[in-house]
Amino acid sequence: MGFIGLGVMGRPMAANLAAAGHRLTVYRDSAAAREALGDRARFAGSVAEVVRNSEVVVLMLPDTPDVEAVMRGEDGVLAALRPGALVIDMSSISPSAERALAGEVAAAGGGYLDAPVSGGEVGAREGTLSIMVGGDRAAVDRAAPIFEVLGGRVSHVGAAGAGQVAKVANQIVVGVTIEAVAEALRLAGAAGVDPGAVRDALLGGFASSRVLEVHGERMIKGEFEPGFRIALHRKDLGLAVEASARLDVPLPASGLVHQLMNAAVAAGLGDHDHSALALLPDGRTG
Incomplete structure (x- = not known):
């Protein structure tokens, strides 16, 4: 699994996934991320390196432009996506932007879920986030083991963008x-x-x-x-x-x-x- 976005929310989320036994490649490196994850994750030097090594890629980024840049950049998610890989965007961004990205990932041969969360840093740390998911049912089922680690309540609310x-x-x-x-x-x-x-x-x-x-x-x-x-x-x-x-x-x-x-x-x-x-x-x- 790849995890991109190790901020206030992303660090404890990634740490919980590592503690649950998921093999993580993460971006980006920082002293705070090293403190949270220690040697339980591999730190990559680029987004593309994360994506090339991952069957599932989780994003946890601040805003719509950040997600779009990571997804569409020259060394971004779409450029390096493996066939059949699943992208889960857990950021909080524009629903219309999310729908567009879902279409681009589908065209590249991958699956896509928008899965923003509520519960703040406490929920991220304790693994009790409320997760609101948009996307097709098969992808939601595939992501279930990830959501079980991160959230106390998971709600599939509709198609791509509905989570946002x-x-x-x-x-x-x-x-x-x-x-x-x-x-x-x-x-x-x-x-x-x-x-x-x-x-x-x-x-x-x-x-x-x-x-x-x-x-x-x-x-x-x-x-x-x-x-x-x-x-x-x-x-x-x-x-x-x-x-x-x-x-x-x-x-x-x-x-x-x-x-x-x-x-x-x-x-x-x-x-x-x-x-x-x-x-x-x-x-x-x-």
Whole structure:
């Protein structure tokens, strides 16, 4: 197996696959990747080297241009793909770009799945990611042993690109909920009530959520190490805003939170965890 993209999410995912006994060739080399993987993986000098040695290639990259460059580059995935190899893109990118890449891989004689994930660094480390998969059933069945290592819940939601649509929907729910939690805790503090006590109370009722549990605690403690960076979540909500215009589907709350994330990036918070949305003064965009 090949694994391309050893960032905050990719490193623990690759480490879990290696620990489960998969023979890995990975790209790219770094001190953090060496620390995570040790001698349990072979480090390649190029994308093409990874792909030539792999029956399955997993991508975990930040954005659409990164995936397109790795796929279509002179020494990229498509140039080196073995007949019958399976490409699994677990990045979060444009659904339309994903559909185009799936067609190009099929034309090159390979299989393709888009399989973006939710659960953040904690889920990646613990192997409990929620995986949203687009592609044909045979390819999903082939990838099952990989997904079993990486995820606690695997959902096949449709054809190529459908996984990315589900991920955009996921990011709408998470982003809007983060802002709701931030506003609730901000209100509690302004009213002279302990935000921690309010969070504990809400966790026992209908307002309870994973966002309130994890990110509410981050907000109260002021601990904003990613996690999942605001800059990346802004990118995902940008996909939602683009889809809103293209499909003529109103997404007013998504648009507002996207503006707030734009403001957060402009304020220098882009590399903070997305729960740092709570740091915007008065929740305003400027």
